[in-house]
Structure formats: structure tokens, C-alpha cells
Amino acid sequence: MIFANGDKVITYQEDASVIKNIKAQYDKDGLNINNPYISETVFTKNTVSFYYDPVDVMENENTIEPAAYIISIVEPVLDSVSGGK
């Protein structure tokens, strides 16, 4: 499950084993997410959260849905690591 956690964070929540795989991949290559709007990536046992500045995204990407924009960046990567779970 991926969701907007307030207005500045996108959180992906899954089983601990899935997050463990994502964390291993993150430690290896940063998940290959080189997005200028994502300032911080924080893990817990069950979640990975991406911090971003919604105003930057809205102004630079000309969108009124910055959460959808960030999700469109991170979700395919997370799905590829987690096997689409």
C-alpha cells in the first residue's frame, strides 16, 4: 500500500520481509531514484517514506497533485523490488 502521509511524505507500507528487500536494494544503489524533489528516505520495519517539498513539485512540474507525481516516480521502483506485491 502506498499513500500520502500528510502533505510532505509518501509512505509505502508492506510486510517486513518486503521492506527488508527494498532496504537492501536502497543500501546498494539508492533504488536508482535520483529525483531532485525527494530530500530524505526513511525506513521502519514495515515502511519506507519519501520526504518531498510539495510546493517545489507543484511549481516546477506544473501539477496540482504533487503526491501523485512522487508516487508515479517511486511506485514502479518499489514494485520492481517487491515483485509487485
Added chain:
Amino acid sequence: MSLIIQEGGLLTILQTVEKQTKSEQKNNEYNGAVDSLSPMLANKLVGNDVNEPTIEMSGQPAVIQFTEPTIIAYSGGDFNGKVSDDDIQPNRIYHVDRGDVLSFQGSTRGSRLYLAIAGGIAVEKSNVLKSGDEVIMRRNYTALHDEIFHMMSNKRKVSWGIGIYSLVEVYLSDTYHIVKRPDVPLEVYEKLEEREYTVTQEENRIQLSVEGQEIEYAGTDCVSPGVLGGVYLDNNLPTIALNDFAQETELAHIGTIPSYHMHKLGQKRRGSKIKFKVVDSEDAHAETYGHYLWVNSLFKAIDYKISKELVKEKM
């Protein structure tokens, strides 16, 4: 020289506006100001970059002595203050002299204030300030600072400030948006919206606890991130995460308060009322952008008032 903390107050801390993630902070935690709008306003008034660190004072503010002349402003709760024998108010520009002592009376509204010093400030040791500690003036002066110093050279204050009416929209409502999660049942949000909660205590910069009708929801067996503004159920009552909240928690997370409502949350004190309004992220982002535009217009108004004052001084 510097500022001397004569009395430390309840919790006085040199704090950045936003959370700093870089590790060059000499073991100090800079998790950001609880009310991040107020330090920006105070900085703007004294000619600083809006993100310059300020002194955050909670509950009972500190007593501070100045060892050289400077320009100050404070913003946040409605604390009336004194510089030596002169009364001072929030959201105004003041000139202080060497030897002046700044103190505050109780607040009629709000629980925190933020003190900005022209040219910026820093500490060499802990950023939690106790009686006897010294705060260093960075004296990172710009041409604007020079002009403000000149403008204030023969007076204690300017005749204008940011009126409370300008800030009503941001601080005076008891209603807080909460961005909902897709996995939390609608009845949880219905109960949350129909009830009113009362602040019982704030654990210093960590979390705000409330009392009121309980909401029974166990959540999933999950370790959630501790997000600023996160609303978690602790013994079936909402607990709201502030800046120093844990990085992760096993409490059930039911949603998160957006950044544009965190300023007024940071000014809540025991007995304050809280009501929740559930929104989705699209609505929250529309409000976020509106708030961003409003803050910028307020900054422009301050720029205009300062430039007008400078012109008046030169005539």
C-alpha cells in the same frame, strides 16, 4: 560579545526553522521550530534570511541580557515583554542597547515565542540554553541590516508591526485538517470529526496529548514512521507528533496533519480545544499552496513597510 541567558526559562533552545538532516551540528538536534512560521516572521522583521536559526522559548520564556547594541524582533504567542523598563510587543522591530535586559510576562494566547537577532546567532555548546549560557552574535550583516541599524539608531522601536488581524487566519481556529489513510475505516474518521478534544499536555517538543471520547481502532500490526503532524492512537486517544517525536512507533497511525496547520498546533497549550476535519491529499495540497502564497504576500508586505520606513528616514 553576545547574549547572556540570565534565566533559562522552561525550555529555551536555539532552533532552525526546518529540520536539519546534515551531521555537522556538533551533536545538537535541529529538528525544526514547532511553529515554523513565527521564526520566519521574526527573521524577516530584522532583515535576516527567513531560515536563520532563532531562540525558541516555550511556556515560561527566558530572561536575556544583551552585551552589545542590536536589532531584535519576536513572534509567536501573545507574550508581552520588557526591554529594561520599556514595554515591547510581538511582531515589531526593536533596538536594544548594551546592558539591556529582555524579559517576558505570561501569554494570553499561544505557548511559544521565537526571538530573532539581526545578523544571526549561534552556540558553541548545547543548543538547549540554560541560565548563564552565552549565545554568540554571528554579525552576518547585509546592506539591509546596515540600513535597519541606521534607521533605528536613535529610537527604540518603529511605529508599525504585524497586526494580530493579519495572522488570525493562521492561528485562531481550533480545527485541524488530517490527511486520511486509505486503510483506516471511515467510521474512525466519522468519530474523529464529530468529537472535540482538549489538550492535556505537551511533552516538550515531542507530542501533544488530548482527552475526550475514545476511538476504538487497533490498526494493523505495523511499525509506522514518526512523521511530524502524525496522529496516532495511544490508549484510544489521539496523540499528535511534534518535531522531536520518535523516528518510528508501534502506535496505530490514523492520518497526518498537513504542514500549514502545524503552526497553530505548536501554539496550543493545556486546555486548548482541537477538532479534526478529514481531508484527502489533493485538498491538503491546494491548502498548502494557498498558504505558501499567503506567507509570501506577508513577507512582501514586511519588505514594503521596511523600505517605506527607510525612505522616510532618509527624507
